[in-house]
Amino acid sequence: MSGLFALLDDVAALVRLTAASLDDIAGAAGRAGAKAAGVVVDDAAVTPRYVQGLKPQRELSIIRRIAVGSLRNKLLFIVPAALLLSWLAPWLLTPILMCGGLYLCYEGAEKIWEKLSGHAPAPEETNAEAAADPVAHEKKVVSGAVRTDFILSAEIMVIALNEVATEAFLARAIILVAVAIGITALVYGVVALIVKMDDLGLLLADRESAAVSALGRGLVRAMPIVLAVLSVVGVVAMLWVGGHILLVGVDELGFHPPYALVHHVELLVHDATGPLGGVLGWLTNTALSAVVGAVVGAIVVAVLHLLPRKRAHH
Template sequence: MAGGLVALLDDVAVLARAAAASIDDIGAAAGRASMKAAGVVVDDTAVTPQYVHGLAAQRELPIIRKIALGSLRNKLLVILPAILLLSQFLPWLLTPILMLGGAYLCYEGAEKIWHKVSGHAESHASVEDALPDEKTIVSGAVRTDFILSAEIMVISLNEVASEAFWSRAIILLVVAIGITVLVYGVVGVIVKMDDVGLNLSQRAGKGVAAFGRGLVKGMPKLLAGLTVVGTAAMLWVGGHIILVGSDELGFHPIYEFVHHLEEAAHDATGAFGGVIGWLVNTLGSAVLGLVVGAIIVAVMNPTVHRKKADAGSEAGAH
C-alpha cells in the first residue's frame, strides 16, 4: 500500500513537472508571438487615447473600459476562432492573409507620414473637435481596434503555427488577454497622467508641484512620441511581413538583397555584427514598408477623396 502511494505521488510529481514545463513553453511562445506584434501594439496604444480627448475627466476611464471589453470580445469570440479554424484547415492561406495585413500596416504608416508632411493632419482637427456621443465613440474605437486586433492575432499565430492545435489555442488566448490588458492598462495610465499632474501641481511642496507641471506639459510630447514610434514600427513590421512572405511564396530577389546587406554588415562590424545586421534588416524592412505603403496611399487617396466629393455633391443636391 505504501509502495503504491509513493509510486502515485511520484507520478503526480512527474505530471506536475511536465505541466510546469508546458506552462513555461506556452509563456515563452506567447512572449515571442507578442513581440512580433509590437508594431501594432504600440500604434494601438498611441491611437486609443485620442478617442477620449476633450471628454470630461470622470468619463475617460469608463469609456476606455468599454473599448477594452469590446476589444477582448473581438479577439476571443470572433478573431481567435476564425484564425484557429484557418490554421487547422487552410494553413496555406496564412501567408497571403498575413501579407495583406502587412500591406495594411504599411498603408497606415505611410498615410500617417503623408498627413504629416502634407498638412492634412491639421485639417482633421476641427472635425475631431465636434465630439460625438459616448456610444458612437466606443463603437468607432472598437471597429478600429478590430482591424488592429486581427493583425496582432494573425501575426502571433504565424509565430506558433507549428504548435499543436490546443497549444496554439492556449497561446493565442494568453496573447489576446495579455495584450488587451497591457494596451488598455497603459492607455488608462496615459489619459489620467495629466489629471494626476494637475493635482500634483496644486500641492504645497515646490518639488511636487514642479513635477506635476512637468507631467501636464510632458503628456502631449509623450503621445506625439508614441505616434512616431508606432508609425515606424508599423512600417518595419509590415515591411518585414511582406519581405518574408514574398520569399515564402517564391519571389526571392528582395529578400535575398536585404539578406545579403545584413550579412555584409554583420561580417564588417565584428563584435557588433549581430546588432548592426539586425538594424540593417530592420531598416530594409522599413524602407520596403514605406515604398509599399506609399504606392497604396497613391492609389487609395484619390479614390477615397473622389467618393467623399461625390457623396458631398449628392448631399448638397438633396
Template sequence: MSAGLFGLLDDIAALARLAAASIDDVGAAAGKATLKATGVVVDDTAVTPQYVHGIAAERELPIIKKIAIGSLRNKLLFILPAALLLSQFLPQALPVLLIIGGTYLAFEGAEKVWEFLHHHDDHVGDLETVEHTPHEEKQLVAGAVRTDFILSTEIMVIALDSVKDETFLARLAILVVVAIAITIGVYGVVAAIVKMDDVGLLLAQRRTSGVRALGRGLVAAMPKVLSFLSTVGIVAMLWVGGHILVVQLHELGWHAPYDAVHHLEHGAGGGLLGWLVNTACSAVVGLVVGAVVAVALHLLPHRGDDPAH
C-alpha cells in the same frame, strides 16, 4: 479498505503532480512564445495611444477598455481558432493571409502619413482635447480594433510558430495564455501612459517641493510624449506591415526583397545598427506598398466620373 483509500489518494496525488507539471510546461512555453513576439508587442503598444491622443481625459480609460476587449475578442474568437485550424489542415494559407494583413497595415500607415502631411499646418501646436460624439467614438474604437487585428494576427502566428511541435491541445492552451497575457500587458501599459498626466496632477498637489516639481514635469511632458508615440505608432504600422510582406513573400518563394534587406542589414554590421537598417527598409517597403494601395483606392471611385462634370 484503508489500503484502497490510500491507493486512491496516491492516484489523485499523481494526477495533481501531472497537472501541475503540464501547467508549468504551458506557462514556460507561453513565456517563450510571448518573448519571440516581443517586437510586434512593442509596436502594438506604440500604435494604440494615437487613438486616445487629444481625447477628453474622462473618456481615455473607457476607450482603452473597449479596444482591449476588442483585441481579446480578436485573438480568442477569430485569430486563434483560424490559426490553429489552418496550421493543422492548410498551413500554406497562413502566409497569404498575413500578406493581406500586412498590406492593410501598410495602407493604414500610408493614409496616416498623408493625413499628417496634408493637415500638419492646420494642427501645429494644437493640443486641445477633442469631444467625440458616441458615433465618432464607436468609429474610433472600431478603427483601433481593426488595426489591432492585424498586429494580433502577427503576434499569434509568431507564437504559434514557436510551439508548432506541440500537440494540438497544448498549442491551444499555450496560445490562450499568450493572448490573455499580451492583451493585459499591452493595454495595461497604454492605460498607464495615457493617465500619466493625471498622476502628475496628483503629485503637483503634494507638499514636498521635489514631488510637486516632478508632477508639473509629468503634466508638461505628457502631451509631447503622446504626440511622439502617435508618430512612432504610424512608423510602426509601416514597419510591421512592410516586415510582414517581406518575410511572407520570402516564405512563398519570392526571395529578392528579403535577401536585399538582409544584405543591407549584414552590411551594416548587424546588432543595433543592423536592426535599424532592417526596420528602415521594412518601413520603406510598407510606405511604398501602402501608398500604391491608397492611391488605387482613392482613384477607383472616380474612374466612372464624367470629366465634363
C-alpha cells in the same frame, strides 16, 4: 490496503505528470510571448493616438472598450482560426497574414498622405464631431482602433503559434489563450498608464513637497510631447510591421530576393559595427522593412484615392 497505496501512487504520478506538463506549457507560453514582443511594442505605440483629443474622463473608458474588443478578436476569431488553419490548411496562414500586412501598410501610408496633403481632419473638426455626437464619435474611434488591433493581434498570435507549432493541439490552444490574455493585459495596461500620466502629474503638482510638485509639473509638460511622439511611432510601427510581414511572406511563398537583400544588408551592418552589431543590424532590418511598407502603402493609397479622383476630374 495495498490497493489503496497503489492508487495513491498512481494519483501522485499523475499529479507530477500534470505539473510537469503545466510547467512545459508555461515555459512555451513565455517563449511565444517573448517572440511576439516586437509587435507588442508596436501595438502599445499605435493605440494611444486613438484617445488624443478626447475628454480626459472618457479616456479609460475608451481604452477599456478597445481592450475588450482586442481580447474578443483574439479569443473568438484569431485563436480558433489560427488553430483550425494550422490543422487543416497551414499553407493559408501566410497569405492571410500578408493581407493584414498590406492593410497595415495602407493605413500607415494613408496617415502620412493625410498629413502631407492637408486632408487629415483638423483637431477643431474632430472636437466638433465629438461635441455634436459623442456616442457616435467614440464608437468610430473604438471601431478604428479595434480594426487596426485585429491585424497586430493576428501577427502576434501567428508568431506565437509558429513558436509552439510542435506542441500537441490542446497544449497549443492553452498557450495561445494564455498569450492572448497576457499580452492584451500588458499592452492596454501600459496604454492606460501612458494616457493618464498627465492626470498623475496634476495630482503630484499639488503636493507640498517641492521635488514631488516639480515632478508633477514636468509630467504635465512632457505628456503632450510623449503622445505626439507615440503617434509618429505608431505610424512608423504600422509601416514596419506591415513591410516585414510582406517581406517574410513573399520569402516563405518562394520569392526570396527581397528578403534576402534586406537580410544581407542587415548582416553587413551587423558584422561592420562590432559590439553594437546586434542592435544596429536589427534597426537596419526595421528601417528597410518600414521603407518597403511605405512604398507598398503609397501604391495602395494612390490606387484607392488618387486614381479615382483623376478619373472623376476627366
